[in-house]
Amino acid sequence: MNKIGMNMFVWTMTMDENLSDTLSFLKTSGFDFVEVPINEPGGTPANLEKWQRLGQQLKALDLGVQSCTICSHEHSLISPDASVRRAAVDYLKQIVDCSKAVGSTILMGPLYAGFKTFTGKPATEEEWNWSVTGMREVAEHAQAQGVTLAIEYLNRFETYLLTCVDDLVRYVEAVAHPNCQAAFDTFHANMEEKNIGDALRKVAPYLVHVQISENDRSTPGKGHINFDEVFGVLQEVDYDGPIAIEAFGPNPPELAAATHIFRPMFESPEQLAVDGLAFIKSQLTPTTDAVDHLVGNRL
Template sequence: MKYSMNLLLWGTQIDESLFPTLELIREIGFEGVEVPIFNTNPDAWHQWRKKLDELGLHRECDTFCGPAENLISSDPAIRAYALENLKRVVDCGAVLGATKLMGPYHSALGVFTGQPATTDEWKWGVEGIYQLADYAQQQGILLGLEYLNRFELYLTSCGDELTRFVDDVNHPNCKIMFDTFHANIEEKNIGDCIRSMGDRIAFIQLSENDRSTPGKGNVDWKGTFQAIKDINYDGWLSIEAFSPKLPAANIWRKMFDSEEQLMRDGLAFIKNSVLA
């Protein structure tokens, strides 16, 4: 198993001011990082690649979309723009040296109609992701789609829905990224959800129920790690934790002592759980 840290803990300002943080992440014992890509200028990522290579840190990338980049919008111009924007994200990931692009970019964060997804919205999402999977495959980047809880989006808000969506996309370059935070809200049994997804899972984010230190909250970690073993998953386990520095997460109080302590405690907990 390999261990990674999501940089969204430090907010959405992803620039060279985070380079000392990368050094600390490596010193603590992480082997990789998740890099959020919101700056879609490929030239912005050359120095990042150089720094990550220098530190020996593996890297994957994440993104999410707003209303103007919604693949399931009823406006074809918005859908077209969404696809082109996601292709630029893939281009940036390639410059960075990533091999996966994760996130809930099959639709837009925080956009609701007051109704379940329509047949057309589902179709638009499937078609858009298939085209993106084709494009990303040429760049050597695998798509890892994520479902979010019902309060953040509506196209896929549970494991069964995301599994059906990925199966409908039916592209070898489109898999699942599993996040325990959303599963803890939406699933009756996290372990059963993981087992039902099986080898569709390409990446796992470990996130506590309050987005703080893994192991300090109420997620069923024993059942989670047992299911990870049951599906013979041996890929990346990444800590995803948030703070008030990420307004989109709606967290307005700090729920850990320090970012460094969260990383040290979280990594120790995960390693011990893997060995249990």
């Protein structure tokens, strides 16, 4: 059975705020886990203690946890500067350590390159090989820490190394490590795929995490993404892994600026969470017609 979670980006980028009431609200609302952003190096004891404390708080609430991160241009596995690539590997290893400290067994995100760092040209074979080599080292460390990397491709306006499911599958196969697998975000797929259902079928053998994100980054089910198809294929391929809502709002302001959110598109983060959870649960309870359709596809 799929666990359903909520990404914390509509409240925070750091988890430094007192989010006790929010976490309790998400638990009582019916969520199984939260997806916490970890965006600072975790090499110091104080930093690891922060995540250990949060992990204890979540455990007391009986609320599961996963983690996500992005890499800046200073921590990019495809930088032409070897020292930056080395810093990226070290940074990602520390993020893995923080993930373990908080209790997360899945770390997802566009770990392979610097976010919104462009050259104005397509990715080169050399950049590809740099990233694959670095990621294999990170995956080896992740395996030792009991963490699986879930690689997420982004749209063309946010990266240029992995921008579609074909890129993602080729990348995971190139890294060739059991702790380097795939994530799928419906927002990016809606922009970049010819057919979302076919994309999901292709990535299914490597899929360990799904983010449900509407075309305008607001409440799932309130936009134009064909979620009937998305959830139909997830059931068709017997995906039983975690599913998280990812949305963005006008806060935190630095994240709103990075994601180009200039107007509010939902009443409140809490209302978005409740409505999004109800929508996902409705999609995971197929109608008789949907069941007949899936059975027909398998015959």
